[in-house]
Amino acid sequence: MIDNIKPKEATSIINSLIGGVVPKIGIQHITVGRSEEINAVVSALEDVKNGHSMVKFWIGDFGSGKSFMLHLLNTVALKQKFVVANADFTPDNRLYSNDGKGVALYSAIMDNVSIQTKPEGGALPTLLEKWIEQIITKTADENNISLADIRNEQYLNLIQNNIMKTINEITDVGGFDFGTVVMKYYEGYIKGDEQLRRNALKWLKGEYRTKTEARQDLGVREVINDLNYYDMLKNFCKLFVSMGYSGFMINLDEAINLYKISTSVMREKNYEKILAIYNDCFQGKVSNIFFNFAGTKEFLENQRRGLFSYDALKTRLATNKFETAQIRDFAQPVLKLLPLNNNEIFVLLQKLKAIFDYNYKTEIQISDYEIQQFMEELFNKPGASEFLTPREVIRDFLNILNIIRQNPTIDKNMLFGELEVSDERPEEFSLDSIEEL
Known part of the structure; x- marks a missing residue:
């Protein structure tokens, strides 16, 4: 079921997913249900390769696969001969700042520069x-x-x-x-x-x-700082293209941390920077650069703290009014990630079982019927419809495989019976009660 996987990729996939994070390499081996999104990105990459620039916002609930999607974009872009970099927004990494938090984001981006021969960064x-x-x-x-x-x-x-x-x-x-x-x-x-x-x-x-x-x-007069780091990113993009690369893709995750900025003035300045990047890309002021932002629905649509609190962004990022869950528009700047359906999760668990066996050189005795049993047990638990995420399903499944690997005679039904669903979401929805400073 898994073709051409390397031992290093298998180990990265299993260890990362058990740890609740997205693997840096081998992600293409566990991709399910995102073919339309990938096709849209391949088409966008072609435009960027031809001198255009692009901004995409990947919006989804906590645990819905936003980080996974960004890592998948990496894999696709690296194959198209792009230079790729990833960074997370944190309380100390922002787009706009006057105390070093902007250049801290820049440093994180440059630390994680990747090319196809060095996909893990440091390139x-x-x-x-x-x-x-x-x-x-x-x-x-x-x-x-x-x-x-x-x-x-x-x-x-x-x-x-x-x-x-x-x-x-x-x-x-x-x-x-x-x-x-x-x-x-x-x-x-x-x-x-x-x-x-x-x-x-x-x-x-x-x-x-x-x-x-x-x-x-x-012997230089200047340093890269909060005010000029964006210009330096553009310079590097031109340098990479002059070397023969297709362009520069920059993926910025955990955008909820911009939403969490407590002072409205500083939050607005960060949104202003997003607007500047958006306008540069879509007005043709920059070439061969592709920005991806990943955040929750709150980050996008909250009228008081989200991007929609900034009118110029709200008008640009409004969803195509003709789009439905069945009829999607993947060309628009905002792409909402729909949750994986049960069939897609089943295929994903089958793939993970095969990778797990390959990694540990074992053959875990768990049938497709038992995988379905596991899913039924988990999806029927109290709170599953509200809180259950692919991340939790995957981690529970791999943890059970680990128990069976080390205790081959254990009763699987007993393990399935001990499954629980908890709310793993961060405390981001109570932020409206934070007093503005």
């Missing part, structure tokens, strides 16, 4: 070195110098001039300092100066907090 040094190698080759060709000789320190200036020339061609804002730091990275690369390379990478990831420190270490 920024690989990309920089690949780009530098392209510049080296180009400089050698233009100056009729062999690839072996061009790396000598005597040709450092030639390479640096080409780095700055290329950076100037692709950057709009902050290009000089950006180019200077990339040159420092190359200098460290060619001279084997690991500290210089680390300092350059630290600057590019937005980890310098003071201009003084950056000037001492790298």
